[in-house]
Amino acid sequence: MFIPSNSLFWISAILIGSSLFVSAQSVTEYLPPNYQPEDTLWLQRELQQRRKLAIAQYTGQFGDLAEVVFSRRHREILESIEAGEVIFHPPLQDFVDRIFQDIITTNELILKPLILIKRSPQPNAGSLGHGLFVLNIGLFEQLGTVDELAYVFCHELAHDQMNHVARALENEARIVEQATTLSYKKRRKNRRKSGDELQAGREALRTLAYNMGQKSRQDELSADSLALLFLKKTRFKPASAQQVLHQLHTLELFDLSEIRIEQILQLSEFPLKPEWLAKEKRMFGGSFGSNESAVEKWFDLDSLNTHPALEERMLMLTQQDNRDIPEGARLGGWTDQHWQTWAGYEIIEYYFQAGLTAHALITSLRMLIHDEHNPYLHAMIARSFLMTYDAVEAYNFDRAVPPPNYFQDAQAQQLVGMLRKMTAKDLVTYGYHYLKTKKALYPENAILEQYLIEAKKLMEKLNK
């Protein structure tokens, strides 16, 4: 299912291409994909095989630990699938599989990849070893071109080929050993001494984490090197490597700096109140004494970032030969914008299902910057207000809307502050008037109509 055989490849490409052509026309609509595999048994067998293969590779010192680690990996993947955290969307899956296959074939790698696409909005990907890869939907939303995606896939393939999972196993062994020592010391009777020993133990763990982080940085650099070699053999643009790292380095998922909340959300029928938008004063302007815990200070180190050493990596890539080869061929099917937009919708839907209405609102507004006449996004903006009202009613507001400084962007902070100050009635009234305003602009849009009906009912209930 995931890797079509050669004989089926072209047939499926034609079929998929035609179906995508149909769906590519409707970027203002969204239908949720499946979150369960079509063929559960096949997938379970595949995963089980990879687990056994992984365990069989390690004997001696890491034998027992390999059993634990790879069984845990296997279990967590299954739990994740069961929890509906993985996307099974054939057009997207085939798109991804084709890129992987292109890289594998042109580089003559011996590998049968199994690629899972997760619902996470974080633009990230991972190699779990033994041909297992995870891609977050956030990657598709953030990366602008197929070439950039291809580079990320090359990078993960490089990790897999260099067997970096083995290092993870060594690290795990060291952590277990350190943790065991710590736990033993904790059981000692003399509390005062064990307090110091606990502290020493923590320091040792941090040192270990830092050293592991250093190795992680080295792994990233070597994976980049190999990835570039892979990429150069394909039809994709090698220059995309730097573009990807640059994007990750400057990425701000909740960046609303290009808009002004008071302009984009202003309605003549229900104007925004100045007190909603006013910035709240904080004691001492938000800074008093020392604001760093020892732990926070430590873990602020770049080494433990999921994208460590970005600056080093960007520098390394500029020193590599990454001249463009003749224009990279697009694989056809989805356009850049289509899967970017679709991924954006999927992320918004994910946020709604997770009850994170502020995240959904900010993401919708962010997408609106580049697509201001999109009625679907307007519907999602209104939906955010209505669902925030639901969260208030359910005493779940703290889940729906984080504190203002949770987001770094000033406009996002202002938006969150506004949601916190609006009463429950304000949230419904605003949502209703927003929908009414947009419905007048897009009278044929069914989604706006659907939410407008819901909002009307809520208004009636509140005004009783």
Next chain:
Amino acid sequence: MQKQLSLSFLVIALLIFSLQISVTAQKRSFEDLYEVELKNAGVIQDGTEINGYYFFNRTQEGKRKSRVFELQLVDHNLEPIGKTEFIGSDDMSVTSVAYNGQYLAVRLVDPRADETRLEILDSSGKTIQTVKLPYSLYDHPKYAASQTSMGLFPLYPVKNGFIAYSNQPSKKSMMSKTKYEIIFVPHAEAEDGWTKKSSEKSELFEAAGFLGADDELILNTIYQRKGLLSMDMTFDIVALNTKTGKQHFRYTSNKSRYPVWITEAIFKEDQILLSGTYYEKDGKTMKDRPIGLAVIRLDRNGDEIEEEYISYQKTLGKKLELDNKGRIKDAGNVYIHDVALTPSGELIAIGETYKVFNNDVTIKDGLMLSLTPELEFQSVEILEKDAHTASLGRGVSLAGPVLKGMAAKSLQWFDFEYLQKDGELITASFLNYERRKGEANGFSIYSYTFTEQAFNQNKIRLDSESDNAVIFPARNGYIMVMEYFAKEKRLDTRLERLKL
């Protein structure tokens, strides 16, 4: 991009499969605490504005006589502002923290050293001034909580400084005569502070408490009684000039038609509105039941403009059956915890019903009363909650229900936690321990908000397995909840939004 934290490379990879975004949003946890005392946390507010919260915890460092304590500040959204350290003995605690827009004042008590001091800190956390305050037995942590439960807070922010209150027994015994000191500590060393003390010649037991302040005047309630066992306590209002400490006026209790226990004051244009509960003309405030609510209007020189009284018969009696002693039928006595005046002049009174039998006090339902600015009955709401009974101990059985109610109040047995004003929004919150059928018992927060002339009820179940819970006022229709988990030595704080 939000950073993900991890301890191993494999875990980093596997984290991709743990999809939970760590948006516990408005929750902040303090873990691995050496020692936790819930009373060492509190709200920092300036008048009615909530600025944030403080947490004072002992760290693992230091030796017995010089332990290291950490004072952590978070803002009204529970987001960290910063922290600083203090050195003290094992028993050191914080009784109050205040912020006046520029500086932080921390009132530290060290009973082992018989020391109370005020430290004024700037934004870098540096102490710019340390002022020794008279140490009082009432500063001891075991008594301090009962003082604050009666609304006697020892520290307030005012313009250019802080006001500290010290009520001290004259000898080392709680039975001896108490005297008060009201101390203004300027935050700038160049400014002069002042102290207002009760008269040395006075034979009365006296105490002072903060009532209100604006830029020019500080209003104080002066509590007086002839003897420790005297059932008649009087409440004078003394206005002091903020800058000089000189008395601007004294409104004595005998000026009003009825004895009034004034608990609230607001400055409204050029008037000062005082409100509280009133008693029969010859009534004794420590023995007799209050019979209604009063509002007294003064001008800024302390001269009376108007007195208005409205009895409980005319307010509560409109909806509830009251006997001739003012008790609610089937519910018993009413303890009025607090009274609030909204900016538009509506009067809100919050109380709880209780019954007494021998040494036992049974606390039952909550009660909220609202009156129009013309002191006409507007509404009364009864909050039904689980009853609970506690025993006052021997020797109290002969005391009347009013005194027993006061004792229960000082021992913090009532469920009432606070009455908060936030513009036109008034919030009254109760924390009740419930017996739950078929599941573990636990705490529930009952909160009433009053706005747009109507009460709104919220009930929030605390489902966690916390060992103890405390609630604090918060801004904009929220409640701050603090829960302690003894086994994990963890303190969780979060903001619960009310349905508004």
